[in-house]
Amino acid sequence: xxxxxxxxxxxxxxxxxxxxxxxxxxxxxxxxxxxxxxxxxxxxxxxxxxxxxxxxxxxxxxxxxxxxxxxxxxxxxxxxxxxxxxxxxxxxxxxxxxxxxxxxxxxxxxxxxxxxxxxxxxxxxxxxxxxxxxxxxxxxxxxxxxxxxxxxxxxxxxxxxxxxxxxxxxxxxxxxxxxxxxxxxxxxxxxxxxxxxxxxxxxxxxxxxxxxxxxxxxxxxxxxxxxxxxxxxxxxxxxxxxxxxxxxxxxxxxxxxxxxxxxxxxxxxxxxxxxxxxxxxxxxxxxxxxxxxxxxxxxxxxxxxxxxxxxxxxxxxxxxxxxxxxxxxxxxx
Amino acid sequence: xxxxxxxxxxxxxxxxxxxxxxxxxxxxxxxxxxxxxxxxxxxxxxxxxxxxxxxxxxxxxxxxxxxxxxxxxxxxxxxxxxxxxxxxxxxxxxxxxxxxxxxxxxxxxxxxxxxxxxxxxxxxxxxxxxxxxxxxxxxxxxxxxxxxxxxxxxxxxxxxxxxxxxxxxxxxxxxxxxxxxxxxxxxxxxxxxxxxxxxxxxxxxxxxxxxxxxxxxxxxxxxxxxxxxxxxxxxxxxxxxxxxxxxxxxxxxxxxxxxxxxxxxxxxxxxxxxxxxxxxxxxxxxxxxxxxxxxxxxxxxxxxxxxxxxxxxxxxxxxxxxxxxxxxxxxxx
Numbered sequence: 046x047x048x049x050x051x052x053x054x055x056x057x058x059x060x061x062x063x064x065x066x067x068x069x070x071x072x073x074x075x076x077x078x079x080x081x082x083x084x085x086x087x088x089x090x091x092x093x094x095x096x097x098x099x100x101x102x103x104x105x106x107x108x109x110x111x112x113x114x115x116x117x118x119x120x121x122x123x124x125x126x127x128x129x130x131x132x133x134x135x136x137x138x139x140x141x142x143x144x145x146x147x148x149x150x151x152x153x154x155x156x157x158x159x160x161x162x163x164x165x166x167x168x169x170x171x172x173x174x175x176x177x178x179x180x181x182x183x184x185x186x187x188x189x190x191x192x193x194x195x196x197x198x199x200x201x202x203x204x205x206x207x208x209x210x211x212x213x214x215x216x217x218x219x220x221x222x223x224x225x226x227x228x229x230x231x232x233x234x235x236x237x238x239x240x241x242x243x244x245x246x247x248x249x250x251x252x253x254x255x256x257x258x259x260x261x262x263x264x265x266x267x268x269x270x271x272x273x274x275x276x277x278x279x280x281x282x283x284x285x286x287x288x289x290x291x292x293x294x295x296x297x298x299x300x301x302x303x304x305x306x307x308x309x310x311x312x313x314x315x316x317x318x319x320x321x322x323x324x325x326x327x328x329x330x331x332x333x334x335x336x337x338x339x340x341x342x343x344x345x346x347x348x349x350x351x352x353x354x355x356x357x358x359x360x361x362x363x364x365x366x367x368x369x370x371x372x373x374x375x376x377x378x
Numbered sequence: 379x380x381x382x383x384x385x386x387x388x389x390x391x392x393x394x395x396x397x398x399x400x401x402x403x404x405x406x407x408x409x410x411x412x413x414x415x416x417x418x419x420x421x422x423x424x425x426x427x428x429x430x431x432x433x434x435x436x437x438x439x440x441x442x443x444x445x446x447x448x449x450x451x452x453x454x455x456x457x458x459x460x461x462x463x464x465x466x467x468x469x470x471x472x473x474x475x476x477x478x479x480x481x482x483x484x485x486x487x488x489x490x491x492x493x494x495x496x497x498x499x500x501x502x503x504x505x506x507x508x509x510x511x512x513x514x515x516x517x518x519x520x521x522x523x524x525x526x527x528x529x530x531x532x533x534x535x536x537x538x539x540x541x542x543x544x545x546x547x548x549x550x551x552x553x554x555x556x557x558x559x560x561x562x563x564x565x566x567x568x569x570x571x572x573x574x575x576x577x578x579x580x581x582x583x584x585x586x587x588x589x590x591x592x593x594x595x596x597x598x599x600x601x602x603x604x605x606x607x608x609x610x611x612x613x614x615x616x617x618x619x620x621x622x623x624x625x626x627x628x629x630x631x632x633x634x635x636x637x638x639x640x641x642x643x644x645x646x647x648x649x650x651x652x653x654x655x656x657x658x659x660x661x662x663x664x665x666x667x668x669x670x671x672x673x674x675x676x677x678x679x680x681x682x683x684x685x686x687x688x689x690x691x692x693x694x695x696x697x698x699x700x701x702x703x704x705x706x707x708x709x710x711x
């Protein structure tokens with residue numbers, strides 16, 4: 046397939062160079078080539094906010110560093126967890142003496158590596174607490190919610206947790222509110238094409254033209270069902286049903302809606318899809334406080350879309366509204 | 379092909395609804411369904427800044443409305459000029475008594491419709507002056523520069539012109555500085571796949587897998603040459619050579635670099651490509667003052683990239699740096 050890369054084995058290194066060069070005010074290299082930090086980090090007395098994850102999801106994860114956002118990020122191979130060493134070095138880069146909140150997604154590799162990194166960080170005198178995102182409703186039934194994967198809702202968890210840290214919350218406070226943020230997020234994806242890890246060279250899953258997979262994961266993990274491709278209106282209804290099924294509807298909440306393309310979805314189509322989501326929410330009396338529509342959490346060149354809805358309370362609203370300057374999420378007053 | 383749309387004949391209407399609903403603080407509908415304006419427009423005493431163009435290039439053109447950006451936009455069918463009536467209504471929506479700067483791209487349909495709209499605007503007592511973007515070096519030799527198309531450099535022309543208007547420049551001042559901005563922009567695209575207008579249903583051009591077309595236009599207009607797909611490093615060199623050939627290199631200028639995906643290019647690959655561009659510029663002693671890397675000016679689901687370089691002077695630097703809040707270009711202090 047046609048790609049814009051150099052050596053397929055070095056796409057992560059090359060992309061990191063791009064981020065460093067494109068946004069010198071946002072990123073600083075560290076001694077670990079798989080850890081970037083803000084030039085300002087660590088900030089004395091502020092809780093450090095860290096995440097980490099596999100590459101190929103740009104702007105996630107590293108794109109969410111910046112003012113009022115993440116302090117340091119551990120970067121993995123394409124679709125693979127960062128190493129324990131990278132998580133540890135990210136903790137060290139972010140710790141300003143008030144501890145570190147590690148806000149990451151629920152995948153086996155990440156869970157294992159974060160756990161090992163925390164053991165070493167504790168030995169080095171750094172307090173690290175975690176929130177593990179599990180917003181993907183398609184990845185396990187609600188009775189086994191702890192098995193669910195973290196997907197685009199992570200962005201809202203980072204936004205809220207990092208805003209709280211910037212506002213002076215202590216470590217327990219940051220953890221509590223980041224946990225609340227992800228607890229109030231539900232997400233689901235729909236894939237309309239597969240994608241190919243550059244170093245592998247062929248897709249590890251397949252979506253038949255004319256069909257789409259509801260509930261597909263960010264790495265092509267199998268979804269709930271494969272169905273003929275629906276109209277944007279039908280897709281919005283199908284996906285919103287899953288997402289709202291577990292969210293308190295009485296009284297109708299205010300929500301943040303995040304619609305992300307998976308990499309190869311035209312921006313035009315993301316907005317067509319969002320219009321249908323908004324119509325359905327309005328019919329249910331649910332008010333959209335803020336909408337994010339764009340390529341926020343991608344899967345290489347997958348064609349498709351994810352839908353995330355987060356219900357708000359006053360605290361979350363205030364934190365969601367705090368301006369941010371991160372390449373993945375620029376937000377003014 | 380797999381798309382996220384409703385009726386292919388109504389993708390423009392549906393996408394406009396998405397923009398209106400996603401960004402209610404940015405957009406206001408007008409009596410003309412193909413014209414959106416800022417809620418604040420017209421602003422008394424400020425030069426109104428307007429553009430217009432075909433759909434399918436989102437976030438161009440309507441995504442560049444907002445604070446310190448465009449006041450009103452005329453919206454065409456997919457890959458087609460807005461009507462003269464839409465341009466006229468956009469002028470009316472933007473005119474606060476200080477005249478309107480219409481900053482648009484050099485295409486036959488747009489030229490004709492803007493001309494007709496200006497005739498009617500003049501009759502209605504609105505002064506409109508224009509700058510016609512022609513930054514695409516691939517579309518004609520420099521000896522016939524007036525034949526060249528406008529491409530992603532338009533974004534920098536809008537940024538500069540709108541910033542000048544926001545800073546209180548009069549109409550002639552806005553036109554002069556927007557003209558300077560586009561005169562200092564050179565762009566080129568490379569296409570790695572074709573795209574399909576939804577209402578047509580099949581691509582009107584073809585790119586063989588394993589090849590790419592250097593100089594391709596935003597609507598699939600033929601480029602300079604079709605060559606085997608290069609590495610990101612080679613592509614950057616090939617494209618930068620075209621772009622820098624006409625730009626003063628002594629003394630080495632400071633520049634803005636805009637790398638835009640064409641719709642289906644993974645974000646990761648845009649950053650890999652940018653890293654190579656920056657390396658080559660640094661080797662030539664050229665300093666990047668600001669880099670924009672993302673899906674800024676797309677062509678539906680085309681895979682590929684455009685490169686724009688604008689050389690700066692002190693005035694342009696100040697205007698480029700002014701914070702903006704537009705869905706397509708959020709820029710902080």
